[in-house]
Amino acid sequence: xxxxxxxxxxxxxxxxxxxxxxxxxxxxxxxxxxxxxxxxxxxxxxxxxxxxxxxxxxxxxxxxxxxxxxxxxxxxxxxxxxxxxxxxxxxxxxxxxxxxxxxxxxxxxxxxxxxxxxxxxxxxxxxxxxxxxxxxxxxxxxxxxxxxxxxxxxxxxxxxxxxxxxxxxxxxxxxxxxxxxxxxxxxxxxxxxxxxxxxxxxxxxxxxxxxxxxxxxxxxxxxxxxxxxxxxxxxxxxxxxxxxxxxxxxxxxxxxxxxxxxxxxxxxxxxxxxxxxxxxxxxxxxxxxxxxxxxxxxxxxxxxxxxxxxxx
Amino acid sequence: xxxxxxxxxxxxxxxxxxxxxxxxxxxxxxxxxxxxxxxxxxxxxxxxxxxxxxxxxxxxxxxxxxxxxxxxxxxxxxxxxxxxxxxxxxxxxxxxxxxxxxxxxxxxxxxxxxxxxxxxxxxxxxxxxxxxxxxxxxxxxxxxxxxxxxxxxxxxxxxxxxxxxxxxxxxxxxxxxxxxxxxxxxxxxxxxxxxxxxxxxxxxxxxxxxxxxxxxxxxxxxxxxxxxxxxxxxxxxxxxxxxxxxxxxxxxxxxxxxxxxxxxxxxxxxxxxxxxxxxxxxxxxxxxxxxxxxxxxxxxxxxxxxxxxxxxxxxxxxxxxxxxxxxxxxxxxxxxxxxxxxxxxxxxxxxxxxxxxxxxxxxxxxxxxxxxxxxxxxxxxxxxxxxxxxxxxxxxxxxxxxxxxxxxxxxxxxxxxxxxxxxxxxxxxxxxxxxxxxxxxxxxxxxxxxxxxxxxxxxxxxxxxxxxxxxxxxxxxxxxxxxxxxxxxxxxxxxxxxxxxxxxxxxxxxxxxxxxxxxxxxxxxxxxxxxxxxxxxxxxxxxxxxxxxxxxxxxxxxxx
Numbered sequence: 001x002x003x004x005x006x007x008x009x010x011x012x013x014x015x016x017x018x019x020x021x022x023x024x025x026x027x028x029x030x031x032x033x034x035x036x037x038x039x040x041x042x043x044x045x046x047x048x049x050x051x052x053x054x055x056x057x058x059x060x061x062x063x064x065x066x067x068x069x070x071x072x073x074x075x076x077x078x079x080x081x082x083x084x085x086x087x088x089x090x091x092x093x094x095x096x097x098x099x100x101x102x103x104x105x106x107x108x109x110x111x112x113x114x115x116x117x118x119x120x121x122x123x124x125x126x127x128x129x130x131x132x133x134x135x136x137x138x139x140x141x142x143x144x145x146x147x148x149x150x151x152x153x154x155x156x157x158x159x160x161x162x163x164x165x166x167x168x169x170x171x172x173x174x175x176x177x178x179x180x181x182x183x184x185x186x187x188x189x190x191x192x193x194x195x196x197x198x199x200x201x202x203x204x205x206x207x208x209x210x211x212x213x214x215x216x217x218x219x220x221x222x223x224x225x226x227x228x229x230x231x232x233x234x235x236x237x238x239x240x241x242x243x244x245x246x247x248x249x250x251x252x253x254x255x256x257x258x259x260x261x262x263x264x265x266x267x268x269x270x271x272x273x274x275x276x277x278x279x280x281x282x283x284x285x286x287x288x289x290x291x292x293x294x295x296x297x298x299x300x301x302x303x304x305x306x307x308x309x310x311x312x
Numbered sequence: 313x314x315x316x317x318x319x320x321x322x323x324x325x326x327x328x329x330x331x332x333x334x335x336x337x338x339x340x341x342x343x344x345x346x347x348x349x350x351x352x353x354x355x356x357x358x359x360x361x362x363x364x365x366x367x368x369x370x371x372x373x374x375x376x377x378x379x380x381x382x383x384x385x386x387x388x389x390x391x392x393x394x395x396x397x398x399x400x401x402x403x404x405x406x407x408x409x410x411x412x413x414x415x416x417x418x419x420x421x422x423x424x425x426x427x428x429x430x431x432x433x434x435x436x437x438x439x440x441x442x443x444x445x446x447x448x449x450x451x452x453x454x455x456x457x458x459x460x461x462x463x464x465x466x467x468x469x470x471x472x473x474x475x476x477x478x479x480x481x482x483x484x485x486x487x488x489x490x491x492x493x494x495x496x497x498x499x500x501x502x503x504x505x506x507x508x509x510x511x512x513x514x515x516x517x518x519x520x521x522x523x524x525x526x527x528x529x530x531x532x533x534x535x536x537x538x539x540x541x542x543x544x545x546x547x548x549x550x551x552x553x554x555x556x557x558x559x560x561x562x563x564x565x566x567x568x569x570x571x572x573x574x575x576x577x578x579x580x581x582x583x584x585x586x587x588x589x590x591x592x593x594x595x596x597x598x599x600x601x602x603x604x605x606x607x608x609x610x611x612x613x614x615x616x617x618x619x620x621x622x623x624x625x626x627x628x629x630x631x632x633x634x635x636x637x638x639x640x641x642x643x644x645x646x647x648x649x650x651x652x653x654x655x656x657x658x659x660x661x662x663x664x665x666x667x668x669x670x671x672x673x674x675x676x677x678x679x680x681x682x683x684x685x686x687x688x689x690x691x692x693x694x695x696x697x698x699x700x701x702x703x704x705x706x707x708x709x710x711x712x713x714x715x716x717x718x719x720x721x722x723x724x725x726x727x728x729x730x731x732x733x734x735x736x737x738x739x740x741x742x743x744x745x746x747x748x749x750x751x752x753x754x755x756x757x758x759x760x761x762x763x764x765x766x767x768x769x770x771x772x773x774x775x776x777x778x779x780x781x782x783x784x785x786x787x788x789x790x791x792x793x794x795x796x797x798x799x800x801x802x803x804x805x806x807x808x809x810x811x812x813x814x815x816x817x818x819x820x821x822x823x824x825x826x827x828x829x830x831x832x833x834x835x836x837x838x839x840x841x842x843x844x845x846x847x848x849x850x851x852x853x854x855x856x857x858x859x860x861x862x863x864x865x866x867x868x869x870x871x872x
Contacts, residue, residue: 028688143467289556
């Protein structure tokens with residue numbers, strides 16, 4: 001980057017839209033600043049002490065109408081800006097359903113990334129250009145924040161919870177990744193590079209990464225090892241909800257409400273199974289809090305998710 | 313006359329009309345005083361020390377950030393420096409500065425009272441403040457804290473190595489001082505106004521201090537609560553924020569910002585009051601839209617409580633909550649804009665005198681406008697996602713709290729210096745200092761907007777080389793800014809010895825504080841004042857301000 005650049009590179013679909021809003025705000029605040037600054041200077045010069053200008057009573061309309069006028073004007077301007085910013089926020093909110101899902105685990109002081117095919121990276125993220133990419137993120141210790149300035153995106157990464165963000169990169173290249181939430185001693189070292197590649201290059205890159213078992217595969221092994229299969233497998237004798245095709249579906253609960261079976265819900269159900277019991281089942285599942293760590297939870301959720309996709 | 317003579321015979325009882333500075337002497341007469349004016353000076357001494365300490369931490373940071381790699385400080389030392397800077401500047405400098413120095417001194421004078429409602433409580437709150445401040449300094453000497461002034465969990469409860477409990481304890485104790493002072497101010501404004509001093513005849517400084525005090529009383533207990541929860545988790549291992557044991561780290565952020573956003577208004581509302589006094593006096597005009605100014609202060613104090621979630625747009629908060637907080641944040645921008653427009657309009661058809669306090673005030677309006685306008689960027693969810701936790705935010709809140717509140721503090725100190733000390737400050741030096749503060753500040757903090765927008769995260773000890781040019785600019789500006797902060801301390805001290813003696817009302821200002829001697833007598837007014845008109849009577853309602861016949865302020869010249 002040229003050291004005197006004033007505008008950061010824009011490399012995602014969102015970035016272009018946010019830049020428009022930013023430029024709009026810049027023009028608007030520039031105008032207000034010029035108005036206020038200009039008036040301060042003009043009044044300061046014209047009405048400096050002893051200058052020979054008329055200083056009578058203020059005209060009546062100035063006293064009240066102007067006050068009400070600029071109060072209303074400022075309010076409308078604020079509401080307009082709110083409308084503009086919010087529609088933009090809502091537009092980019094939901095990830096497309098076919099987005100490429102990549103898991104991110106943050107810990108003091110590194111980013112661990114796992115791709116759907118099993119490729120792993122540390123402090124680096126390779127993504128295909130033009131495809132929607134959804135990051136499902138969690139932290140192992142404290143709060144971190146995944147920040148890619150070129151994408152204009154930032155999302156806190158929390159321990160004990162999944163947070164998500166999505167983007168569609170528009171330009172190939174290497175872009176900085178930072179941790180934006182203060183996370184302890186080496187916070188400022190916790191960063192890396194996001195590499196945007198052509199889709200075919202990404203496929204080639206992913207193929208030559210050391211092939212390890214993918215998240216869902218590891219999750220399947222855990223599913224048996226932890227005894228989940230004893231109740232939730234199709235052959236089990238215990239009356240427990242079946243998990244095939246569950247992911248992404250709307251599930252009726254015992255209290256009459258419905259819930260979307262997403263990653264967060266699955267995670268909560270493993271840790272606090274009695275909180276949202278599925279209609280028609282007894283609350284007999286034990287909590288796995290303290291038994292499974294964040295990485296295991298990611299594996300289990302990935303496995304249940306793969307069951308969902310297999311059944312669809 | 314004979315009464316005065318009789319009183320003179322009683323030991324230790326000052327004669328009526330004797331200056332509060334000389335009525336009694338000796339260290340004990342200061343440390344055990346219940347005179348609000350002397351307590352204001354005690355606060356001034358303590359707060360100046362904290363300003364130096366917090367400033368020293370900032371200097372260390374700006375030196376470190378001159379180059380991208382680590383040269384002066386280690387990781388931990390840097391993290392402790394910015395934490396100390398934040399804790400000290402927020403709780404031991406900005407929050408108490410204007411209310412406890414200028415507020416304490418001026419509030420009773422401005423409403424025509426003899427003292428605050430609870431003079432001994434006033435002294436007690438100074439001692440509580442000193443205990444808290446001593447604990448904060450102990451924290452530094454013992455090795456410091458490395459959580460940031462925000463104490464985010466679970467970092468602060470389960471991972472930080474520093475003296476979190478001592479630092480949190482210092483802030484907790486300081487809160488009692490804040491609440492005691494605020495209760496005192498509220499009671500005083502309600503009960504001790506002079507005859508005829510109706511609510512809508514109060515100077516805007518009194519309104520600002522009154523609104524600030526209400527926010528202090530309502531918000532500070534929430535801070536105390538959240539610090540106690542940190543204490544419970546860190547000291548007794550009771551999981552409240554630890555997600556691995558059923559706690560919720562986000563709960564901390566809600567509670568913390570429920571206090572800390574109103575705290576921003578605690579820091580800036582008093583400066584609105586100061587600026588209104590200065591602009592009216594040096595433009596020689598009634599404040600434009602006085603009643604709107606009052607309602608704007610109250611509106612900010614109220615809605616300021618409802619916008620805390622805009623600190624949490626990327627915390628994983630739901631989109632619905634984000635939209636609600638974004639909406640309220642835009643709404644709270646309106647009264648601030650009204651105030652800026654009204655100050656500007658007050659200049660219209662004035663007789664503007666560019667003495668140092670006015671230069672500080674004009675600088676305040678410019679810097680506060682930039683700080684406020686960048687607040688609109690941060691209230692817009694998509695833009696905030698990009699610039700939150702970057703130097704853009706650092707620049708934004710320094711524009712409000714340093715460009716704004718500190719400019720107002722220096723301007724107010726210069727303006728009321730003759731009243732407080734009985735001496736005039738040297739005008740030429742003061743003007744130079746005011747201009748230097750404006751440029752030094754802009755030079756330091758404007759580059760931070762640019763580097764924040766480019767993506768430079770805050771709280772970084774080392775950084776990637778492409779941001780260096782902006783850091784170098786900021787560090788260079790900081791040299792000018794530091795000089796601009798130190799210079800007034802020099803000429804204020806000079807004026808105590810060589811400054812010309814001040815008349816009761818050197819600026820021909822309105823306001824009851826100018827109707828008594830400089831410095832005021834112990835009992836504030838020899839004859840209790842009666843108020844018969846609205847404030848800021850600089851000119852008749854139906855005519856503009858008359859030509860000002862006082863001589864230009866040149867006190868550094870020879871004695872007449």
